[in-house]
Amino acid sequence: MAFYQCGFFRCATLAALMGLSAARCAAGPGRMPATLNTANITMGGVAYTDARVFFSRYGFKASWTADGHGLRFQSAKVRIGIEAEKRDAELNGVRVVLGDAVVARGGALYLARIDAEKLFAPVLNPAGVTAPPAPVPRVIVIDPGHGGQDTGTQNKALHLNEKIFTLDVGLRLRALLLAQGYKVVMTRTDDRYIALPERAEIANKAGADLFISIHFNSVEGSSMVCGTEAYTMTPQFQRSTSTPNAQRDAGDVMAYPGNRNDPWNAVLGYHMQTRLLGKLGSVDRGLKRARFAVLRLVNTPAVLVESGYLSNNIEARKICTAAYRDDIAEGIAEGVRAYALAITTAKTR
Ligand SMILES: [Zn+2]
Incomplete structure (x- = not known):
């Protein structure tokens, strides 16, 4: 998926809105005031904890890494790793990309409160999410990326078009989810162009409980890059993964339809990335955040899966096999099952 093809949002009025962004961030993701105690501090307009x-609070024991730059947290079932000045973190063996780098201050490491409360908290304790209500998946919309004149990314040497593989995996996933009793709606079932807003509209009109957009990746200049990544909507007041640490985008302060489900997006993205990696054994490129058009505009929890790199000939040749595309579809279906289990467990507590 090239960014322009997938509706990546940017705005040139960043500088004008920086002050507004900072002020609102200080108010926090949960509109909680920054306090004066050392557990909660504010730096550069960002609230940290x-x-x-x-x-x-979740029963984790902490220990420092040998170099003293990182903390490891361990509970009965979960381990977490964070590093000073890094946006990369680890959650149960899966790479998660934070919106703000971890800050070292006074012998402690601080997480941005948005990262703490909109990523870790819902994943660690879905039952603690009070709003919006847990949307138990019954109607699932599958969105095979691209189509028609929009080929998506290409591997010209191997004569591969992304749009062919997204549809193929989408149809395989549909069969799996139908067999599990879900109602499934496809944004396309053949090689046709569907505009990005229309894809979200299809999901919203269908009353979807879950939206899954399927893509394949590419990178220019290096055929060595490979692996799998999952994107969910960037939380309000947070920067997207592709935005450098020192930068804010105008869209950071906006509340889009996709932000209604910020906590469930995190739960969905974590389980999807975990299960996909478990099925494919591919390189973990992380759970990331972006304001892609389809993620912005849907009313339901949504994930965009970058299943693998067509620009990497080794991974591309795997993707060319039906067996590997079956694995991708099964990995996504397992992600749906794990997410649904988390949701139903949260509702019954
Ligand atoms: Zn794509």
């Missing part, structure tokens, strides 16, 4: 204090 002491990671040890935050994770201790």
Whole structure:
């Protein structure tokens, strides 16, 4: 998926809105005021929370890494790793990309409160999410990326078009989800162009409980890059993964339809990336955040899966096999099952 093809949002009025962004971020993701105690601090207009204090609420024991730059947190079933000045973190063996780099201050490591409360909290304790209600998946919309004149990314040497593989995997996934009793709606079932807003509209009109957009990736200049990544909507007041740490985008302060489900997006993205990696054994490129058009505009929890790199000839040749595309579809279906289990468990507590 090239960004322009998939509706990546940017705005040139960033500088004018930086002050507004900072002020609102200080108010916090949960509109909580920054306090004066050392567990919650504000730096550069961003509210942070002491990671040890935050994770201790979930029963985690903390230990420093040997170099003293990172903290490891361990509970009975979950392990978490964070590093000073890094946006990369680990959640149960899966790479998750934070919106703000971890800050070292006074012998402690601090997480942005948006990362703590919109990523870790819902994943660690879905039952603690009070709003919006847990949307138990019954109607699932599958969105095979691209189509028609929009080929998606290409591997010209191997004569591969992304749009062919997204549809193929989408149809395989449809069969799996139908067999599990879900109602499935496809944004396309043949090689046709569907505009990005129309894809979201199809999901919204169908009353979808879950939206899954399927893509394949590419990178220019290096055929060595490979692996799998999952995107969910960037939380309000947070920067997207592709935005550098020192930068804010105008869209950061906006509340889009896709932000209604910020906590469930995190739960969905985590389970999807975990199960896909488990099925494919591919390189973990992380759970990432973006304001792609389809993620912005849907009313339901949504994930966009970048299944693998067509620009990497080794991975592309795997994708060319029906067996590997079956694995991708099964990995996504397993992600749906794990997410649904988390949702139903949360509702019954
Ligand atoms: Zn794509």
